[in-house]
Amino acid sequence: xxxxxxxxxxxxxTYEENNMFETYYQIATLIILISAFGISISxxxxxxxxxxxxxxxGSQRPIIWLRLFGFVxxxxxxxxxxxxxxxxxxxxxxxxxxxxxxFIVGLIDLGLIYWMFRTLGLNISPVQEARxxxxxxxxxxxxxxxxxLYVFGYxxxxxxxxxxxxxxxxxxxxxxxxxxxxxxxxxxxxxxxxTFGDAYRDYMSRTGRYLPKLxx
Numbered sequence: 575x576x577x578x579x580x581x582x583x584x585x586x587x588t589y590e591e592n593n594m595f596e597t598y599y600q601i602a603t604l605i606i607l608i609s610a611f612g613i614s615i616s617x618x619x620x621x622x623x624x625x626x627x628x629x630x631x632g633s634q635r636p637i638i639w640l641r642l643f644g645f646v647x648x649x650x651x652x653x654x655x656x657x658x659x660x661x662x663x664x665x666x667x668x669x670x671x672x673x674x675x676x677f678i679v680g681l682i683d684l685g686l687i688y689w690m691f692r693t694l695g696l697n698i699s700p701v702q703e704a705r706x707x708x709x710x711x712x713x714x715x716x717x718x719x720x721x722x723l724y725v726f727g728y729x730x731x732x733x734x735x736x737x738x739x740x741x742x743x744x745x746x747x748x749x750x751x752x753x754x755x756x757x758x759x760x761x762x763x764x765x766x767x768x769t770f771g772d773a774y775r776d777y778m779s780r781t782g783r784y785l786p787k788l789x790x
Contacts, residue, residue, distance in 0.1 A: 607655070621696050654740065666742070683729045683730050683733060687726045697711055
């Protein structure tokens with residue numbers, strides 16, 4: 575007597591396919607995360623070893639608090655990469671086209687981050703003040719905007735949140751992020767004016783802080 579091979583039930587096939595696609599998104603999230611941190615850390619170490627001396631006089635307490643907050647925010651993303659079930663209750667189901675688009679944007683953003691750090695070279699500073707012997711950088715992405723680090727950095731964060739489905743983190747991070755740049759950027763620019771004088775004022779007049787300046 576012949577037995578009919580019914581194969582895998584449809585609901586199990588759907589479950590397996592979803593798991594397979596989720597694995598792809600986990601890998602994509604890991605690629606964006608490791609690459610972004612890898613680019614940043616490598617250029618920062620090079621600037622620390624070969625760049626000019628730092629003379630920081632301002633309080634770094636807001637930066638410390640921001641880094642602690644960032645560590646808490648990264649935990650759900652890291653948990654998703656290891657096992658999505660750990661943060662299943664925190665995730666939102668997003669369409670594949672949106673998550674794939676987030677991965678493509680994240681890859682493009684990695685290129686922008688590399689371009690930015692390469693343009694900065696040894697001028698990279700973890701504090702508000704410029705390094706000793708720093709030069710005014712007005713090429714690369716700095717030709718159009720004065721603070722691409724914050725734009726490209728947050729774009730990477732948004733792509734990671736969309737890839738992982740943890741989109742509520744966008745709402746959680748946007749207010750502290752805006753508060754931080756409103757505190758830090760004016761101080762950075764005041765220090766750069768003190769360092770470069772009229773050259774930086776002229777640079778400010780033809781560029782935007784976070785978006786290209788439109789000369790209408």
